[in-house]
Structure formats: structure tokens, C-alpha cells
Amino acid sequence: MNPNRQKVLDATLQLLAQSGLSGAGLNDVIALSGASRGSLYHFFPDGKQQWVAEALQIYAEAFAEGCENAISKAPTVSQGIANVFLFAAKMMKARDFRSGCPVGAVVLDLDCDSEPMRVLCLSIMAQWQHRLAAHLTPLPEAKALALAKMIIACFEGAFMLARLERSTAPLTLAAEQMATLLEAQLATVSRSH
Amino acid sequence: MNPNRQKVLDATLQLLAQSGLSGAGLNDVIALSGASRGSLYHFFPDGKQQWVAEALQIYAEAFAEGCENAISKAPTVSQGIANVFLFAAKMMKARDFRSGCPVGAVVLDLDCDSEPMRVLCLSIMAQWQHRLAAHLTPLPEAKALALAKMIIACFEGAFMLARLERSTAPLTLAAEQMATLLEAQLATVSRSH
DNA sequence: GACAAATTATACAGATCAGTCTACATATGA
DNA sequence: TCATATGTAGACTGATCTGTATAATTTGTC
Numbered sequence: 001m002n003p004n005r006q007k008v009l010d011a012t013l014q015l016l017a018q019s020g021l022s023g024a025g026l027n028d029v030i031a032l033s034g035a036s037r038g039s040l041y042h043f044f045p046d047g048k049q050q051w052v053a054e055a056l057q058i059y060a061e062a063f064a065e066g067c068e069n070a071i072s073k074a075p076t077v078s079q080g081i082a083n084v085f086l087f088a089a090k091m092m093k094a095r096d097f098r099s100g101c102p103v104g105a106v107v108l109d110l111d112c113d114s115e116p117m118r119v120l121c122l123s124i125m126a127q128w129q130h131r132l133a134a135h136l137t138p139l140p141e142a143k144a145l146a147l148a149k150m151i152i153a154c155f156e157g158a159f160m161l162a163r164l165e166r167s168t169a170p171l172t173l174a175a176e177q178m179a180t181l182l183e184a185q186l187a188t189v190s191r192s193h
Numbered sequence: 194m195n196p197n198r199q200k201v202l203d204a205t206l207q208l209l210a211q212s213g214l215s216g217a218g219l220n221d222v223i224a225l226s227g228a229s230r231g232s233l234y235h236f237f238p239d240g241k242q243q244w245v246a247e248a249l250q251i252y253a254e255a256f257a258e259g260c261e262n263a264i265s266k267a268p269t270v271s272q273g274i275a276n277v278f279l280f281a282a283k284m285m286k287a288r289d290f291r292s293g294c295p296v297g298a299v300v301l302d303l304d305c306d307s308e309p310m311r312v313l314c315l316s317i318m319a320q321w322q323h324r325l326a327a328h329l330t331p332l333p334e335a336k337a338l339a340l341a342k343m344i345i346a347c348f349e350g351a352f353m354l355a356r357l358e359r360s361t362a363p364l365t366l367a368a369e370q371m372a373t374l375l376e377a378q379l380a381t382v383s384r385s386h
Numbered sequence: 387g388a389c390a391a392a393t394t395a396t397a398c399a400g401a402t403c404a405g406t407c408t409a410c411a412t413a414t415g416a
Numbered sequence: 417t418c419a420t421a422t423g424t425a426g427a428c429t430g431a432t433c434t435g436t437a438t439a440a441t442t443t444g445t446c
Contacts, residue, residue: 019304020304021302026405036426038426039423039425041406043423107357108298108353109213109298146369149366150366153367154347154367157297157353160297164314170346195392218432218434219433219435232393
């Protein structure tokens with residue numbers, strides 16, 4: 001990919017994570033990426049919508065892969081999911097508590113008239129949910145999906161609080177509690193076998 | 194309070210919940226509240242910061258009271274907290290899934306240079322956390338605070354997902370899971386007595 | 387009614403927004 | 417060498433943003 005195009009997407013992602021949809025504006029992206037207006041609109045003729053959407057999709061895929069990596073490396077599923085939270089905590093600290101989840105940031109900045117963006121975020125979250133649920137195989141599918149949704153909700157909320165408090169506590173606490181909850185839920189199933 | 198001042202705060206709250214910090218701008222507030230520019234800056238000479246901050250504080254207090262109400266009316270604490278989630282689900286549906294938590298919306302829209310707003314949101318969340326923890330009295334204080342933080346994180350995340358999905362599912366699922374988790378945690382304590 | 391204070395209306399300023407346009411540079415390939 | 421496609425630069429437009437200034441209007445008080 002053209003280096004300028006890549007730089008634009010990187011910059012967009014960073015800006016989204018730091019200050020939401022309104023922070024990933026034309027001028028901000030230009031300033032951070034170093035690309036010019038002409039270059040931006042050459043690669044992203046549909047404007048802000050387009051560069052934001054592409055950046056989110058890249059992040060969504062990277063994050064999902066990171067999760068699956070963490071889960072498959074851990075001895076148990078619940079430990080793996082706790083590790084996802086702990087990994088997020090480490091990232092957060094490394095970036096000085098300045099950046100959160102870009103998808104969450106966009107979701108809460110959505111107004112009524114940007115339906116395509118809402119649909120994109122919805123599909124990203126749904127994909128995360130399904131990929132997570134696939135690792136909760138001992139549970140019946142409906143239960144697995146419900147738990148996966150809960151995990152994502154908890155993750156987004158904890159991420160938000162961590163950035164607000166400038167502390168890893170919300171994420172590490174959530175890691176513990178989610179592991180406890182998951183173990184309990186998985187135990188009820190294995191007991192019924 | 195002057196009726197126009199009140200209308201401005203109401204409008205601000207609605208706009209924040211619907212489309213975040215960037216949605217509660219000068220023109221939006223004027224249009225929705227019916228107040229004029231002159232009126233706005235008469236009552237809120239410090240501008241956007243001021244009307245947003247005051248609106249958030251009003252919401253914060255109302256929400257905290259609502260929670261305590263729900264908890265004190267329920268037979269058990271965990272049921273009470275589940276009821277908070279379920280009440281949020283009902284509100285969400287009543288408003289056609291168009292509005293979320295105004296505090297959360299502001300938090301994720303924060304950029305680095307608006308430190309006073311961050312501090313305000315931080316103090317609101319901290320107050321919620323302490324008032325929630327006060328109802329988890331069987332637990333040691335540190336544990337109660339940790340659980341309260343987790344509950345808030347989960348709540349904010351579920352609220353966000355519910356608005357995104359236009360469904361009450363994230364909130365109702367979270368209600369169930371949080372109740373389960375709380376009962377388990379409270380049980381471990383009462384057992385050790 | 388007369389006067390002062392509180393409130394409201396609106397024109398305006400300067401900054402910034404997303405996005406367009408045209409001119410220019412650079413690479414590719416015949 | 418020339419032609420064409422690809423990419424870059426930055427001035428420019430019009431809309432919208434927050435906030436100011438001033439004047440008109442209402443309201444309360446004597």
C-alpha cells in the first residue's frame with residue numbers, strides 16, 4: 001500500500017482512540033499524517049467517512065486476532081479472556097492512558113444521521129462477539145453468545161474508565177471478575193455432563 | 194430556576210445522550226431549547242463548558258438517586274442492581290434506542306486539552322462508585338469498591354451496546370450476569386462468617 | 387409612571403470545518 | 417521522447433462553529 005495512504009490510516013486510528021470521531025477531522029489527520037489535502041482526497045474520495053471506516057476495519061481485525069491469540073495461548077478460556085483485559089491494560093499504560101477503543105469512541109459520538117457508520121460499528125462488535133463465543137464451546141450457543149456480549153460490554157466500559165481514571169485498575173479488576181464469572185458458568189455446564 | 198435556563202439544561206442533556214459532546218453545540222442547544230444566543234450566554238457566560246458541566250451534574254445526581262431507590266426497594270442487593278440495568282433497558286426502549294449515558298458519551302469524546310471536563314466526569318463516576326459500594330456492605334471495603342467499579346464499567350458498556358444494537362439485550366443480559374456474579378461474591382463472604 | 391435590573395434578540399467576528407479545484411510533479415510504458 | 421496515469425501541493429469556497437457586542441424588551445420596585 002502507498003505509504004501516504006498507510007500513514008493516513010495510522011493517524012486516523014490514533015486520533016479516533018484519543019479523542020473520538022470529532023478528533024479525526026480533516027485538519028487533524030493532515031497534521032498528524034503529514035499527507036496533504038490533495039493526497040487525502042485522492043486516496044479517500046468519499047472523505048472523512050471513508051478514512052474513518054477503513055481505519056476502524058483495520059483495527060477491528062487486528063484486535064480480533066490479538067484476542068484469539070491471547071485465548072489460544074492461555075491454559076484455560078477464562079484465563080485467556082482475562083489476559084485480553086490485562087493486555088489492554090498494558091497497552092493503555094504504554095500509551096500514557098491517552099487512548100481508548102476507537103470503535104467505542106465512534107459509537108458514542110454517533111448522531112442519528114450517520115447510519116452507515118452505525119452499521120459498520122455494529123458489524124464489528126457482532127464479529128468480535130461471534131469470534132469470542134466460538135471459544136466458549138462448552139456452553140450452548142445462545143449462552144456463549146450472551147456471555148460474549150457481556151464480555152465485550154464489560155471490556156468497552158472498563159477501557160473507558162481506565163482512560164478516564166488514567167489507571168489500569170478498571171481493566172485489571174474486570175479481568176479478575178470476568179474470569180471468576182466465566183469459570184462459574186463453565187463449571188455449571190461441565191457439572192451437568 | 195428561570196424557565197429558559199432549565200430548558201437549556203434539559204436540551205443539553207438530551208443532546209449529550211443522543212450524540213455526545215459534539216452534538217451539544219451552541220446551535221443545537223438553541224434550536225432544541227428555544228432559547229436565544231443572548232439568553233444562553235446570559236445564564237452560561239462560560240459557554241459550552243458550563244452548560245455541559247451543569248447538565249452532567251444534574252444527570253449524575255438524578256441517576257445516583259434512581260439507583261439507590263431501585264436498590265433499596267429490591268429484596269436483595271444483587272436483585273436491586275439487576276433492576277438498575279433493567280430500568281435502563283426500559284428507558285432505552287422508551288426513547289427508541291436513541292440515547293445513551295451522557296457521561297459516557299462525554300468521556301469518550303474528550304480530547305487531551307479539556308482537563309476540567311475530564312475531572313468532572315471522573316468525580317461523577319467516583320461518586321457513583323462510592324454510593325454503589327455503600328450498598329455492598331457485607332463485603333470488605335476494597336472488595337466492595339472493586340465490584341462497584343466493575344458494575345459501572347459493565348453498565349456503561351452495556352448501555353453503549355444497547356444504543357448501537359437498538360436492542361435491550363445487552364442490558365438485560367448484563368443484568369442477569371451481574372446478579373449472578375454479585376450473589377457468588379456475597380455468598381463467599383457470608384460463608385466465611 | 388419612572389427607573390433600574392434582569393432578560394432576550396440579533397447582527398457580527400474570527401476560527402475552523404469538510405470538501406473542491408487547478409496546477410504541478412513523478413512515474414510508467416510505448 | 418512523448419503520452420498517460422498516478423500522486424501531491426495548497427489556495428479557495430461555503431458552511432458552521434463558538435463567542436461578542438449592542439440594542440431592545442420585559443420585569444420588579446418605588
